[in-house]
Amino acid sequence: MARLVRLKDLMSEYYSGVLEMETLLEVEQYELDELQSAIDRQAGNQFVMTADADGIVAWESMVGIETLTSMDLETRRYNVLARLLPPKPMTITYLSELLEMLNINAKLVKNGTFSFNVEFNATDYGAADRLNLLLKQIMPANLVFNTINKVTSTKQGTAYLGAGSLKEIERTNTGVLHG
Template identity: 30%
Template sequence: MAREVDIIGYLPPILHEIKEIVAIANVEKPVLDSLWQQIEDTLDNQFVVTANEQGVERYEKMLKLNVLATDTIETRRFRILTRYQEQAPYTYRVLKQLLDSLLGEGQYELKRDVEAKILSVKIELTVKGMFDSVVVMLERITPQNMVLTVQLRYNQHNTLARYTHAQLAAFTHKQLREEVMS
């Protein structure tokens, strides 16, 4: 919430008792509150991380990003940040740092075969909502002479080993493979 405006507090004490002055102050208060809120929103919209719906729409329009109706504000902010991160040339180390900053450390597996010119990225299920944005970003920054493979890293045996068969029986095979197990 923006700053609270107390108009009466700015007036001399003698005017606090006049009904008309108090009524005018009460009418002006919502207008000033709205103005302060707009100022705060404008400041927040200067930065992608704090942008509200209007700010995110502005960034998407500037960057010509396609928006899905099901996207959350966090997903849309992530897509904007990934577009701003795309600045060539990329080294392997810079690519790792970029993926660390976007997905988080340990949320992906990156393999590179220089001789075969293959770049393989496996993304953890915990960040699968960002999968499409990561694919688009990697396609834009990966050299054209390299084969790019981006996949989800599904649940492995070591993830499911801590559960008993009775606990796992409540899930379908697809759920066991593709859903995050907590």
């Protein structure tokens, strides 16, 4: 953080070398720096993309999202942005535009009547989770989508791959689990 005002620079030559005055200005400079920090923080929290953890809590409260501090800040930020999107009929064209607007490097590939693959390149650790949450929030219930993270590399060496799947389990009112 850059200081906007340095009190010692504003001090008159008359007070130069006076210990009491220099000490007083040093203490006041600390208070001014704290005030500037609070102003900068408040200004950053006015916008979702620059908000810190406390700012995101306020945004989540405004849009009616439960605050989950276990999620990383970027995921929470994207959840707020997704909730702020204007209501518009969801089409594949609109979804493609939305992914581009949110700077998500993804491509939609139709692989059935009501099924799509979303091929993307993850930019960071939480990108896949953010994409899945976004798709779950905005996709119609009758469409099935699979997210595929396409990773490319020019480095040579041993690659260790893992695969897994998630089968959703539904709990019925009889207490029996169906999967």
